[in-house]
Amino acid sequence: MKAKIIYPVIFVLLFLSVWETKAQDIHYSQMYNTPLYINPAFTGNHECDFRVGLNYRQQAASFTVPFETYTAWGDTRIYPKFMNRRAWIGLGSHLYYDNAGNGDLTKVQGMFFGAFSQGFNADNSMYGSLGVGLGVTNRSININNLVFGDQWSTIDLDFTGISGDPQAIKNSSIFYPDFNAGLSFHHLVNEKWMYETGVSMSHINKPKESFYGEDNRVGRKIIVHATFQRILSERFLIKPEAYFIAHEGVQETIMGANLIYGGTNFKLEGGLWTRIGRDIIPVIGIEYNSFNIMFSYDVNVNKQRMASNYQGGFEFSLVKKFCSRMSTKREPCKFLEF
Secondary structure, eight states: HHHHHHHHHHHHHHHHHHTTTTOOOOOOOOOGOOEEEEEEGGGGSSSSSSEEEEEEEOOTTTTTOOOOEEEEEEEEEEEOOTTTTTEEEEEEEEEEEEEEEGGTEEEEEEEEEEEEEEEEETTTTTEEEEEEEEEEEEEEEOOOOOOOGBBOOOSSBBOSSSSSSSOOOOOOOEEEEEEEEEEEEEOOOOEEEEEEEEEEOOOTTTTTTOOOOOOOBBOOOOEEEEOOOOOSSSSSSEEEEEEEEETTEEEEEEEEEEEEESSSSSEEEEEEEEEEETTTEEEEEEEEEEEEEEEHHHHHHHHTTTHTEEEEEEEEEEEEEEOSOOOOTTOOOOOOOO
8 A cells, every 4th residue: 555655645735745845947058058047148049050959858767756847948149230340249049848747738839039249359259248038928738637735635646526726726727928138258278278257037927827826926037157168179178067047046066178179070979967965967078060969867766766776867958059151351250269
């Protein structure tokens, strides 16, 4: 009997913990492959003309129905004639879908991004960016898949009677506007190394989010990040990075490094990361003709490992860059060439 009870109990506890933390935002382990989600200031800040990406994450599969997240995004940059030759504007958008387990608690967001970047020196190897994001979020839940307190008996679950709790839910689908902003600073020090740092804030407007019609507000989320790139030799480049996220009273720090080996058209990439105190994250990928494909897996090492059996989250990302435009005197971006 204990074996039959333990897994439903684990799921209910996990579900309640998610509910109590006010359904925190989606998160990825491959943060570097979700640039617009991390910081709107990254919009249009890359060495090519256009950039598009796809991301997929599955987690909590060892507990219950997996939590799944999908994201599609893209961005470009333009050079309005009224701006000086060391400035440019980035434009982009993303669409993501997140489904959290048995209750079909879903989140869908579409957001448009714009960023202004200004070079600080003659060759634009040092520049700063200010970005904003404006979008609409939908939260929905399948009431029929929920289990309420008065459906429990002392031994088994009783699904024959529906409690009065679902009647308290006024709307099973809600919409609200969302506003993000961020700053970043980029410095190509020389032909061997560069660094980039920034900070962003999401849910600046603290939108109202409640299925019960209450005045529950989404708390502001802060992300602080830093990236360092160093060419070690003709064939090797290393990229250490760190991300600190604070949201709804929960903090997490992700840090690690990827090592890249290869030439102009083909590269191999691998690395080791950690979500401090929670996961060890190995990653591997390839880059071929401006296509970058990466896979990672979170190995759960915190106290939940007794239930998760060290299983965390699988993640996949695909990024494609389009570099057809010829360089001109107005070309502002300076990146490490490797």
